[in-house]
Amino acid sequence: MVDDDLEISNLVQYTLESMGHQVQLCDNGREVMDLLRSYKPALLILDVMLPGIDGYSLTSLITEDAETRQLPIIVLSALEPSRTMFQKFTQVTAFLTKPFNTDDLMEAVKTSLGRKF
Numbered sequence: 001m002v003d004d005d006l007e008i009s010n011l012v013q014y015t016l017e018s019m020g021h022q023v024q025l026c027d028n029g030r031e032v033m034d035l036l037r038s039y040k041p042a043l044l045i046l047d048v049m050l051p052g053i054d055g056y057s058l059t060s061l062i063t064e065d066a067e068t069r070q071l072p073i074i075v076l077s078a079l080e081p082s083r084t085m086f087q088k089f090t091q092v093t094a095f096l097t098k099p100f101n102t103d104d105l106m107e108a109v110k111t112s113l114g115r116k117f
Helices: 006-018 033-039 055-064 080-086 101-113
Strands: 044-047 073-077 092-097
Touching: 006 101, 033 044, 033 055, 044 055, 055 073, 055 080, 073 080, 073 101, 080 092, 092 101
Parallel strands: 044 073, 073 092
Antiparallel strands: none
């Protein structure tokens, strides 16, 4: 989970942990690529506006990297118009607008991971 808003990060972490997932939090774009290589998550939840490097640029880097290009990504953003920017990325499996409904997040996670709980 990458978001610089602690309340959003905590909400996502609580929601995902209640589903039985382990969650690693990151609050800036600079550390994401290193964390992806060391943590190797099954899914990335990503904000668009981040300090260091924005979510769109990160998604581009993830797509270009052989180690991460298959990683499913859920984008969370208060910027609804940015949805269209992410449509070209096949690994972006969902785009949720903040504030979001946790039921929608849980469904997006289930769909992104390709299994039912």
